[in-house]
Amino acid sequence: MKYHFILLSIVVCFFLINKSYADQKQLVGADADYGEHLFGECVTCHNSTGLGQGIPKITGMKTSQFITKILAYKTKEKENAVMQMVAERLGEEEINSLALYLSKLK
């Protein structure tokens, strides 16, 4: 019984580590410190504590979801003048750093 539990835990841990590695592997040039610094720009509007009335909450967003949305603003597929302007000057390194930082936030 105890043995099974340990084995299961090892398998689960391996899976989780592997998954987060797979997520982060794609984040070329990502730097969590830089992400935290850039995040300062987001929280002028995206309330880091509240419910996100009028402006959606971004904390807790999945890495892939975040990247897809930012890219959609960058290519102007997604409408919103402020977000298009924000996304416009985010390069790959900035987007990945933000994504990495966001993934570490609860």
Place this chain on the structure above:
Amino acid sequence: MTKMKRRTFVGLAAATTTTLSMPSIAFGALPRVVVIGGGAGGATAAKYIAKDSKGAIDVTLVEASKRYYTCFFSNLYLGDFRAYGSIGHNYYGLAVNHGVNMVHEWALSVNNAAKKVNLGSGESISYDKLVISPGIDLKFESVNGYSAEAQSKMPHAWKSGTQVQLLKNQVKGMKKGGTFVMVPPPNPYRCPPGPYERVSMIAHQFKKSNPTAKIVILDPKNKFSKQGLFMEGWQKHYPGMIEWISAETHGGIKKINAATMEFETDLDTFKADAASVVPAQRAGRIAMNAGVNNGDWCPIVPASMQAQADENIYVLGDASIAKSMPKSGFSANSQAKVAANHIRGSLTGSKVFTPRFANTCWSLVATNDGIKVGANYKATDEKIDKTSGFISKTGEDSNLRKATYEESIGWYSGITSDMFS
């Protein structure tokens, strides 16, 4: 060179130069930052320096008031879109969540050589780096006949607080069919679209309870921020109520008389039943005392927000000459983050990133009719240069305008939580 390397290089370069100028701190003592002014610039700077240094820097915020009423959304209070209490904030979060030492006093003067701030109580506080974000003082004398005594008859309401409540009371109590006169300030001033949003909100009030009232704007300028958008909105929501008279047309305000409520111009003498006069402005007095001004405002180094006159002092927000950024709460918040990162780098050797500045200003024209203007900026040797921008368009559909208004509510909640919690 890859982007990554370029940025790291910026960080290292800054860290290297700052190592040379690291303050001589007694062994074991923490480096000290004093921030004067707990508004959009100062509260943000104090929070980010304290939060990001994780206890490695001792941060003191000197703010005269225990409660900060925002100027932003004070116009929405005039239009009954906000309760006054909802635009007041305290410093609990800064003290409790981030360990900022709150000193609720006036900073009277700065001794640059000894690196000390002298307080109203007679105490003084030492600093390694000083941040000054005192907002504006009003140049009452810029409007002939206006004064600190006249302000209760014709509130400027440009520093929030009781003045805004007084103005609202006068608007609501104005006689039926009466005339409200608005005198906006000359450039440069705090919140370029502010006077015109104020007119919109007062018109909204009149439309409900005093529909035959008139509003006359005696402008010292010939054009103004978001002009096409405001004019379109006034025509649509308040037809015939608002008359904007440019400086060219009225020839200049020669004299005002607060006792008779008269405004003398070349064109005519206008008699008001209620009025708001916003005079010209300058950096808060403490900036002059610290000797970091050149005339009315403070020149800064665009990449760091350091005062050109003293590298140990940073000037943020309205008090600074941050051309081409407008004097807004959003700008002050953005500048504060650049300065906080630079200060932390120079005191602890942490990474200093390439500065990035941004601003967006939302205004409300009428119920669910929000407009906005925004831009990105980067630091050059000479100024904070605009790199791209946008502005709402005339004729936009009402769903977009409603979404823009809702976005502004989100921004208000975001920025105030960013400043205070």
